[in-house]
Amino acid sequence: KERFYEKKGKLPxxxxxxxxxxxxxxxxYEANQRPSFRTILRELTMLQQQNPDISCENSVPxxxxxxxxxxxxxxxxxxxxxxxxxxxx
Numbered sequence: 001k002e003r004f005y006e007k008k009g010k011l012p013x014x015x016x017x018x019x020x021x022x023x024x025x026x027x028x029y030e031a032n033q034r035p036s037f038r039t040i041l042r043e044l045t046m047l048q049q050q051n052p053d054i055s056c057e058n059s060v061p062x063x064x065x066x067x068x069x070x071x072x073x074x075x076x077x078x079x080x081x082x083x084x085x086x087x088x089x
Contacts, residue, residue, distance in 0.1 A: 005029075018047050 008029055013020040022043050028034045035043070 016047070016051065018051075022047075
């Protein structure tokens with residue numbers, strides 16, 4: 001996550017240009033360039049009204065396997081536990 005942020009990485013863009021633009025604004029690294037929740041809701045409502053064929057299934061990229069994060073998290077917890085047990089001796 002930190003490396004992604006440091007490299008200013010980008011997530012896959014939705015196929016709908018308007019939704020991709022909004023997504024890009026929301027993920028801006030500059031806080032003052034990100035839209036407010038009210039603006040996001042207004043934009044999404046307008047997009048849905050203008051493009052009723054847009055659905056969540058068509059515009060959201062597939063999510064990677066959630067167990068990958070879980071495995072990394074469990075490894076980190078295990079490593080922390082080992083450090084704690086060494087410190088307690």
